[in-house]
Amino acid sequence: MAAQLRIYVPPHPLIKHWLAVTRDKNTPVPLFRTAICELGRWLTYEAIRDWLPVLEVGIETPLQPATGHIIDPATPIAIVPILRAGLALLEGCQPLLPTASVYHLGLVRNEETLEASCYLNRLPQQFAPETKILITEPMMATGNTIVSVLEMLVERGADPSSIRIVNVICAPPALQKLSQKFPSLQVYAAAIDEVVNDQGWIVPGLGDAGDRAFGT
Numbered sequence: 001m002a003a004q005l006r007i008y009v010p011p012h013p014l015i016k017h018w019l020a021v022t023r024d025k026n027t028p029v030p031l032f033r034t035a036i037c038e039l040g041r042w043l044t045y046e047a048i049r050d051w052l053p054v055l056e057v058g059i060e061t062p063l064q065p066a067t068g069h070i071i072d073p074a075t076p077i078a079i080v081p082i083l084r085a086g087l088a089l090l091e092g093c094q095p096l097l098p099t100a101s102v103y104h105l106g107l108v109r110n111e112e113t114l115e116a117s118c119y120l121n122r123l124p125q126q127f128a129p130e131t132k133i134l135i136t137e138p139m140m141a142t143g144n145t146i147v148s149v150l151e152m153l154v155e156r157g158a159d160p161s162s163i164r165i166v167n168v169i170c171a172p173p174a175l176q177k178l179s180q181k182f183p184s185l186q187v188y189a190a191a192i193d194e195v196v197n198d199q200g201w202i203v204p205g206l207g208d209a210g211d212r213a214f215g216t
Contacts, residue, residue, distance in 0.1 A: 003161070003184035007175060009192060010046045015039060019190040022168065022206045029215040033088050036168065036213055039190055040092025040136060043166045047188040048096065051164065052077070052132060073099070076131040080105055082149060083120060085209035089136035089166055097134065105152070107145050109200065116145040118152070127157040135165045138209040140187075141202045143174030150182050160184045169205055171196045 021027055021035040053072040058065060077097055081090040083106035094102070106120030127133070133153060140146050146165070154160065161184035170189045173196050178185055195203040206212070 005175065005179040005183050006186045007170070007192065008046065008186065008188050009190065010043070010188065012042055012046070015042050015190050018042070019168065022209075022212075023204065025207065027212075029212065033091075033213045036085070036088035036138060036209065037092040039168055040089035040166060041096065042092075043089075043168075043188045043190065044093035044096050044134065047134060047164045047166055047186070076128050077101070078103055078127065078131055078133045080123070080133060080135045080149065080153070082107060082135065082137040082145065083210075085138045085213055086136040088209070088213040089138055089168070093134065093136060093166060100134070105149055107148060109145060111199070116148045118148065121152070123152060123156055125156065127153070129157060129159060131158065131162060133158055133163045135163065137165060138168040139202060139205070140165075140167055140170040140174035140178075140189075141196045141205075142171075142200050143177035146174060147177050147181060150178075150185075154182075164188060168209065169193055169202055171202045 018035040018038045022032060053075055054069045055072050057068055057070055059068045077100040079097060079100045079102045081087050081104060083104060104120060104122045107116045107118050109116050137146055160182045163185055165187045167187055167189040169191050171193050193202045193205055197203050
């Protein structure tokens with residue numbers, strides 16, 4: 001059976017709560033950044049469920065020997081935040097994956113063509129084949145930015161089936177492109193909004209996540 005893009009919108013009350021905070025235009029910058037951070041935390045929690053390999057190990061409790069399970073330390077884990085707004089999500093997801101390497105990517109969208117161009121690339125020359133990669137990207141509207149990111153990752157040996165995306169709000173145009181180009185991906189989002197306007201903005205969305213997270 002051919003791979004098919006999977007999109008998860010977890011029905012968690014905290015995810016719904018913090019999403020509502022981000023959507024509100026009156027939310028001040030510090031609270032907006034906290035909300036994005038919390039969404040990064042809870043969506044990452046969902047994204048890594050049944051994703052990271054675990055090992056059974058022996059443990060000496062204060063009373064007697066027992067067995068337990070730990071995340072396999074030999075599995076390379078990478079987080080790729082998409083600047084700028086992905087940094088706010090990173091604040092929430094990084095504590096859950098403290099051993100992960102972080103590779104920053106900076107992309108900017110041309111507001112006329114809606115095409116993305118890269119201004120900062122800190123990716124390694126090559127990923128190990130078994131690397132688990134988590135991308136933090138708050139908004140996926142037209143899909144041009146996230147497709148560019150994935151193409152760069154695949155060029156460096158990343159396996160799309162080992163990549164998961166933590167996202168606040170996505171829209172059908174982005175999901176359609178991902179489904180066509182990278183069908184083995186999994187996306188974890190707080191919401192899917194149906195409309196992308198002529199300016200490339202998700203409606204109702206939450207505005208510019210980077211501007212609102214950093215007050216610029």
